[in-house]
Amino acid sequence: MNLQTLQELGITGLRGLSLGLSLSGNAMAGAFIDKVANGLQAGSDVDRDMQAAADLLAAGKASDADWAEVVQGVKDEAARLQDD
Amino acid sequence: MLKIIATMDSLVIRALLVALAGLIGMVLSYFGVDAALFGAKAEGLVDALLLVLTAGGVFYAAYARATRPNPPLTERAVEKTIEMVRAGKLESVAVPPKQGGFARVAFLALVAGLALGGLSLSACTGTRAAYKAAQDADDTAYVVTRHYRSILREAADLKDSGTLSGSALAALRNAEQIATPIVIGDEATGQVGLRVLAKTYADARAAYDEAVNADTREALDAANAKLSQAVNDAMRAVAGFLRALEAARQNTTQVLPFDDARALPAGVAA
Numbered sequence: 634m635n636l637q638t639l640q641e642l643g644i645t646g647l648r649g650l651s652l653g654l655s656l657s658g659n660a661m662a663g664a665f666i667d668k669v670a671n672g673l674q675a676g677s678d679v680d681r682d683m684q685a686a687a688d689l690l691a692a693g694k695a696s697d698a699d700w701a702e703v704v705q706g707v708k709d710e711a712a713r714l715q716d717d
Numbered sequence: 718m719l720k721i722i723a724t725m726d727s728l729v730i731r732a733l734l735v736a737l738a739g740l741i742g743m744v745l746s747y748f749g750v751d752a753a754l755f756g757a758k759a760e761g762l763v764d765a766l767l768l769v770l771t772a773g774g775v776f777y778a779a780y781a782r783a784t785r786p787n788p789p790l791t792e793r794a795v796e797k798t799i800e801m802v803r804a805g806k807l808e809s810v811a812v813p814p815k816q817g818g819f820a821r822v823a824f825l826a827l828v829a830g831l832a833l834g835g836l837s838l839s840a841c842t843g844t845r846a847a848y849k850a851a852q853d854a855d856d857t858a859y860v861v862t863r864h865y866r867s868i869l870r871e872a873a874d875l876k877d878s879g880t881l882s883g884s885a886l887a888a889l890r891n892a893e894q895i896a897t898p899i900v901i902g903d904e905a906t907g908q909v910g911l912r913v914l915a916k917t918y919a920d921a922r923a924a925y926d927e928a929v930n931a932d933t934r935e936a937l938d939a940a941n942a943k944l945s946q947a948v949n950d951a952m953r954a955v956a957g958f959l960r961a962l963e964a965a966r967q968n969t970t971q972v973l974p975f976d977d978a979r980a981l982p983a984g985v986a987a
Contacts, residue, residue, distance in 0.1 A: 679844065686847040686859070690852070
């Protein structure tokens, strides 16, 4: 089974567990598990993007278009972080 | 008085759900989500674990049904049970309000902990794969830039979701203002980013491949030295941003599930 698929399954499982805990009256535990799932999801998104970078390099060199997209992405995300 | 209990209070139901989880995992595996990052040995191990989970759940459900009290879960079951008692087919009925069992909150927390441990261990695989896939200095420059974009996006998402504020957000913004010019350059100050240096290096390498002589060799060495130094500086800056991001996560959620600084080459995060 693909490791990233397992990650997604695990995160989905944690969200289900969080819902189950909340519905069974363990709201605090449910909220904690939900935060854990959110943190894992963010990490999973980064990791998925990096896996795409690994796949790209396995197939050859990053093209000018690849570079342009990434550099523009840095500019956009930096602006979003600094934006009030 | 015969009372029903909540479905999830039933030990049998809990055990069957555990078995079902393992079964779903096996079905997904059967339908072909196997591959890439799992070697055949690890894949076999996962399948074996799923099988043990399913078998264990079914066995425990049977054990619980045979040896533990089994109060009804629905009003319909209550009616049927009372009918059987009245008809003389049952002599007595146990009515404990709750059942014990291994699938209580503590057990679920243990399962969640194990899942977290496994997920955290596997969380950096893509990042490691990307750095490993870099064959040359310009490849590494691309990976560092892309890695930085990904974690910047995560930070911006955290900020937009409202979970970052105050000193944590200020620290992240400071780290960004240090790292971004190093990674992509800064036109205002004339600082050159990784993309430009990687292009210079690629051009020098192409020239060297075309004509091997002292001049092209010297140009390639110079380009390589500049790019390598810039990549090292950028890695340190990205590691600094990651540390700020992790500190921000700690301040806001008390959750530190993902530490992809571990995936950076040795010595960079220090």
